Amino acid sequence: MRVAIAGAGLAGLACAKYLVDEGHEPIVLERRNVLGGLVAAWKDEDGDWYETGLHVFFGAYPNMIQLFKELGIEDRLQWKEHTLIFNQPEKPGTYSRFNVPDIPAPFNVITSIIRNNDMLTWTQKFKFAVGLLPAIIRGQQYVEKMDKYDLLAWLEQQGIDERVNSDIFIAASKALTFINPEDVSASIPLTAINRFLKERYGSKVAFLDGSPTERLCQPMVDYIIARGGQVRLNAPLKEIMTDEVERVTGYLIRGLNGAKDEVITADAYVSAMPVDPLKPMLPKAWQAKTFFQEMCKLEGVEVINLHLWFDRKITEIDHLLFSRSPLLSVYADMSNTCKEYADPDKSMLELVLAPAKDWITRSDEEIIAATMTELRKLFPQHFNGDNRAKLLKSKVVKTPRSVYRALAGTQSVKPTQKTPIDNFYLAGSFTKQEYLGSMEGAVLSGKLAAKAIAQDYLAAKPINQETAVAAI
Ligand SMILES: Cc1cc2nc3c(=O)[nH]c(=O)nc-3n(C[C@H](O)[C@H](O)[C@H](O)COP(=O)(O)OP(=O)(O)OC[C@H]3O[C@@H](n4cnc5c(N)ncnc54)[C@H](O)[C@@H]3O)c2cc1C
Numbered sequence: 035m036r037v038a039i040a041g042a043g044l045a046g047l048a049c050a051k052y053l054v055d056e057g058h059e060p061i062v063l064e065r066r067n068v069l070g071g072l073v074a075a076w077k078d079e080d081g082d083w084y085e086t087g088l089h090v091f092f093g094a095y096p097n098m099i100q101l102f103k104e105l106g107i108e109d110r111l112q113w114k115e116h117t118l119i120f121n122q123p124e125k126p127g128t129y130s131r132f133n134v135p136d137i138p139a140p141f142n143v144i145t146s147i148i149r150n151n152d153m154l155t156w157t158q159k160f161k162f163a164v165g166l167l168p169a170i171i172r173g174q175q176y177v178e179k180m181d182k183y184d185l186l187a188w189l190e191q192q193g194i195d196e197r198v199n200s201d202i203f204i205a206a207s208k209a210l211t212f213i214n215p216e217d218v219s220a221s222i223p224l225t226a227i228n229r230f231l232k233e234r235y236g237s238k239v240a241f242l243d244g245s246p247t248e249r250l251c252q253p254m255v256d257y258i259i260a261r262g263g264q265v266r267l268n269a270p271l272k273e274i275m276t277d278e279v280e281r282v283t284g285y286l287i288r289g290l291n292g293a294k295d296e297v298i299t300a301d302a303y304v305s306a307m308p309v310d311p312l313k314p315m316l317p318k319a320w321q322a323k324t325f326f327q328e329m330c331k332l333e334g335v336e337v338i339n340l341h342l343w344f345d346r347k348i349t350e351i352d353h354l355l356f357s358r359s360p361l362l363s364v365y366a367d368m369s370n371t372c373k374e375y376a377d378p379d380k381s382m383l384e385l386v387l388a389p390a391k392d393w394i395t396r397s398d399e400e401i402i403a404a405t406m407t408e409l410r411k412l413f414p415q416h417f418n419g420d421n422r423a424k425l426l427k428s429k430v431v432k433t434p435r436s437v438y439r440a441l442a443g444t445q446s447v448k449p450t451q452k453t454p455i456d457n458f459y460l461a462g463s464f465t466k467q468e469y470l471g472s473m474e475g476a477v478l479s480g481k482l483a484a485k486a487i488a489q490d491y492l493a494a495k496p497i498n499q500e501t502a503v504a505a506i
Contacts, residue, residue, distance in 0.1 A: 035491050038063065038285045038300035040271040043071025044473055045461040046306030047254040047265075048101065048480025054261035056488045061263065061298065062306075063287060065270035069255065071308070072436055073246035073473065083245045083375060084341045084429040087436070088366060088384040090354050091242070093235030095474035097481060105253045111240040112373065116142075118237065120205060120356040122152060126414045129355070134238070140170070140231040153201045165192030169224045170231060174468070177228055180220040181445040188220035205356040208363040210470060211440040212337045212388035219442045222470060239354050241366070244374030271307065274458075276317045282458050302487050306461040306480065310334045310435045325454050328447040332464055334435025336394040338387040340405055341368075341431075345424040348381040348416050359408045363388040380426070383409075390432075398430040437471030438464040451483040456490070459483045 035058045039046045042064035050060035068074045075085040091098060091111060102108040116134040130152035134142045147159060154162065168176050180188055185207060189199050199215055207218045210226060230237040242249050255265045272295060273286040284297040305312050309332045320326050352370040357363065365385035369377040385405060387393055393401055406425070410417040417423060438444065448466045451459050461483040462476065469475035 035059065035302060035487075036061065036300040037302045037304060037487060038298050039304040039306050039461070040285060041065075041071065041306035041308075041462070042069050042251070042255075042265060042267070043306060043308075043462070044073060044251070044476035045463060045465075045480040045483075046071075046304070047251060047258070048477040049304055049306055049461045049483045050258045050263050050265070050480075051101070051104075051254055052481050052484035053487065054258050054263045056484065058488070058491075059262055059264075060258065061300065062258070062265040063269040063271060063285065063298065064265070064267050065307075067267050068247060069251035069265075069267070070247045072433070073251065075245035075247045078427075078429060080427075082343070082382070084431060085245065085339060085384065086431055086433060087337070087339050088354075088364060088368075088386050089242065089246060089473065090364075090366075091240040091473065092229075093238035093240075094229040094233050095469070095472075097469075097478045098474045101254075101477055102250075105257055107249070107253050110243045110249050112243050112371070113238060113240045114353045114371070116235065116238045117146075117353065118356070119351065119353055120153065120201075121358050121412055123358050123411065126411045129351075136234075139234045139236065142234060143231055143237065154198060158195060158198050161192075161194055162198050165189070165194040166227065169228055174225070174228065177221050177224040178445060180224055181443060183220040184442040185215035185218045185220045185223060187442075188224075189215070201358075205358050205363070208388050209356060209386075212335050212363065212386070212390065212436065213439060213441075214389055217439075217441055219440050219444060221445055222440050225468070225470060241354075241368075241371045243372060249374075271305075271315065274303070274305075274315055274317055276319065280317070280319045280455060282455065302457050302459065302491075304459045304461055304483055304487070306483075308334055308435060308462060309438060309464045312460075320455065323454050325449060329449040331447045332438045332444060334433075335437060335439040336390040337433050337436045338390045338393055338401060339431045339433070340383075340385045340387060340401065341429040342383045342385070342402070342405070342409075343426045343428070344381045344383070344416075345426055346380060346416070347378075348383060348413055348423060357385070357408070357412060359412065361387060361404055361408050381423075394432055394434050398428070401430055402428050440471060451479060452486045452490075459486055 037060045039062045042062050050062050053060045072086050075083050118132040120130045122128045122130050132146040132150050134146045203215050206223050207215045211218050270288045272288040275284040277283050282303040284299045287296045289295045313330050349367050354366050363386040368375040368382045368384045450466045461480045463471045465479045467475050467478045
């Protein structure tokens, strides 16, 4: 069966990968000249990589880890020490660690919390643990019900005090969704905590050994092409063409640089585009359907990814760091964490600026100046005094619409991969799957879309054969 897929992010590529595994023929059509969507990366004029986002993988990413194995590239995941590291704003230049011992879950995570005395007092730890009990005992069902609350409201209801919020949850919320606890659905951090409490290595972090475009997306493309699929760059979907019964009849692809538009036809069609460009493309007749109306309530959230190259080593830490800064979210010195970006003498800090609503339209210069002010607090030893670290160059990548804005109430409007249109499917980390707006969520959504297509194809097959027999 031929399947046309719009979008070569992780969801579109994963969908194509699992379709070729089932013997189908996917053709992936990507708008841009680069693979990966939100994991896309480019080389600058000096040959240094810069990326759409600082990306880490977690032990609790079963579908992603399985994909690495299936592609034969699992050695590209560089696993780090099992710990979570937070900056301490009240003690500039110092860190607080949650070291997770190698014992079964949930005792490993609980021990890491008990042993950390920098951030929480015993009373706060106790209240935090009691507050989490319903999620631990009643599991994912409870977690999903809590979507009606924003995180701040849920914390208040559980009697968890403001200090736990400011110490842990602001950092977690910004890292997971790029928004603050007063906006984020309570079910988002609860989902992450639940996974970390269930899996021995769930909260262990890995970095890819190079750029996601080359080291992850390209092997997916090679795999797809070797098995009869196609991946085309510079092929933007312009229109979803439909017939009078609302089924898709073709994907109209915009011709670039004076070329004519082209119609791609297939047996089934997938949108693996983000929700924002999909919305205005929905055919008129589909817009009246509740399924698509609910989906249209989702929208992407602003985020900014910064790269700062310095003339010296700023830190030796080979890990993800939670900045706990009002401006920044997580960051890492990629010259330590990533093999291909390694430099023994200089640092390349990659930092996520979130929430970025008030920054997305500002100039790169303003953004870098504000970040440098934050770095003076994070690394006072390098950015104060006479011998300050020198910024050699920088790159700012702004994404005005990234992963969906995970507000309270949004979990219930996430669409399934199967849609009310019988030859049209969705993939993307914004669709319904149990792993948030993440790389794992994107891969799982692509897998689920491929599964739905394969199942519908099998279910339709006997009918077609009967029709064929009747026709004979
Ligand atoms: C700054 C940042 C940091 C992040 N950090 C992490 C992290 O540490 N860990 C983690 O797990 N996740 C992280 N994420 C989230 C993760 O990157 C995304 O959830 C995931 O990559 C989304 O994949 P996707 O395929 O669903 O969507 P996308 O990557 O958005 O892919 C959609 C594709 O559709 C294409 N497209 C759009 N319009 C058209 C059209 N008209 N025709 C054809 N193609 C079109 C786009 O160009 C794009 O390639 C981060 C994201 C960002 C932005």
